[in-house]
Amino acid sequence: MRIAVDAMGGDHAPAVPVQGAVEALDQLEGDFEIALVGDPDAIRRELHVHRYGSDRLEIVPAREVIAMDDPPAASVRRKPDSSIVRGVQLQESGEADAFISAGSTGAILAASIFVLGTLPGVSRPAIGALLPTAADHPTLMLDAGANVDCKPHRLVQFAHLGHIYVRVLEARESPCIGLLNIGSEREKGNELTLEAFRLLEETDLNFLGNVEGRDIITGKCDVIVCDGFTGNVVLKFYESVAGYMAQLISRNAAETGANIDLQSICRVLDYTEFGGAPLLGINGVTIICHGDTPPRAIRNAVRVALKSVESGMVNHLTRELSGLAQTGA
């Protein structure tokens, strides 16, 4: 197995992605290699810092970089030798089984759609965000930002994507699906969710019904579906609250001299634990990490990528989505 990692993506590239890749090779079990995609000299300098030499690590040159504020679709066309485009292409050419990047979300999304294509019946993929919860498992919320204006049937598609992903990757037989809404009653909601509720009821998914903002943290659902606007706001808000709380507690602990186990608290709220957001609905494995992600999150993203490839996630998705497309569901 071979995982491509964008060495040029993120606020602290190439240092962070390179270190994350090195940690993955060091710490993760499994028969896999890593391809670091980007400027060879810059990557080598970083590898030198880690005094790392391994026959399981290869550099794949890419001379261009798509910046965070470059227009996503246009820069994917204009920069064919960028680390994002090259990295995604490695899957198409069979040289890699997955791609991980902490670069521009829009560009990763555009490159994945252009190069790999979408799965049967999927017009546009969704970003799945794994949210830490009070339960012993995260909740997969999708869409977290790829589709800011959604029609009701898109939310049903998100539900199917989330269902298959969680069933295959987390080995939960019948993942329960919630529709993010402003009240638990079926008559609550906006135009989008009222109709999506009706459509979700008609599926054979394990549909729990409406869930509210307060149900996210409890881990009541395996999968929460929402439009990409709401999902993006919730995701960014969550991360900021978690970060702020950690700051607040540690400041307080320092002031009072309290010997509080900050780590155990913060771990619960730590998005880096889950390593990144899988892009669901494309014909391949792409995982999007935060721009300011630490090496740990890159390592964990490699773990998720390995699991996705080993479990044959894309085949599962393709087969089941084809079935749904044929029955018109």
Next chain:
Amino acid sequence: MRIAVDAMGGDHAPAVPVQGAVEALDQLEGDFEIALVGDPDAIRRELHVHRYGSDRLEIVPAREVIAMDDPPAASVRRKPDSSIVRGVQLQESGEADAFISAGSTGAILAASIFVLGTLPGVSRPAIGALLPTAADHPTLMLDAGANVDCKPHRLVQFAHLGHIYVRVLEARESPCIGLLNIGSEREKGNELTLEAFRLLEETDLNFLGNVEGRDIITGKCDVIVCDGFTGNVVLKFYESVAGYMAQLISRNAAETGANIDLQSICRVLDYTEFGGAPLLGINGVTIICHGDTPPRAIRNAVRVALKSVESGMVNHLTRELSGLAQTGA
């Protein structure tokens, strides 16, 4: 001044509203009276618990109760002798200057619109949620749930309502307004926010531009505008995360024996501090409290109501909104 408090509203009525009213009379400064609206016998029993007798507290009988799951608009029509309808009517008849309830949000909203009417140019009021932030002031987010499907010009109206409310009540000269969105760049957003951005730029408000989910907690804005669907999800999510964090910290402190100042941490995240959500855009002062609100929040809602009445908030809103309606803004 006379503040009407719905004695029958909320999960622990009449105990909590009655205690909150008693605390308000005890602890808040100012020349005001409270009218407790509801079942006189039940209210008297509660007052007896507090051994309270005051000539500043009166009981206004209302024999019906609108339950949390009653259909809001229909029950406002069907239950004219409910504590919510009677409480709102006290403003219309000049017997009270404000109304506070922890009952059904939908019913409070419907009764306020039917009985008091809306201000010039406002077709439907917005719920303003005061969110605790890392800064030394809360952020007013609106709409928090009254308008789940919004057209762009409604967001502009929310911005004006929020601007006037914060300027008058918090004495901030030129409150800065943010548009909740999925990115800070002007070309980011869904159909709603893209157009709302353009419209907000044309106003003479202190418009900061787009803000993201992560900007809520920082207190970067005095006012954040969004559709009522997104606002409701964010509000409920925020409250649940705050509650969960408090639980997590206190459990951890108990286990490790850490002497952490839980109170100071939780206060930062404590929505009860702000006493409730003002309903903005109606011709009166209505403040909506949480169903599971503690007495403290009712007391603080009385404080906010007093401030709203003293500052002539409704007159300010009426005058400025009339001006805007005339200039077609």
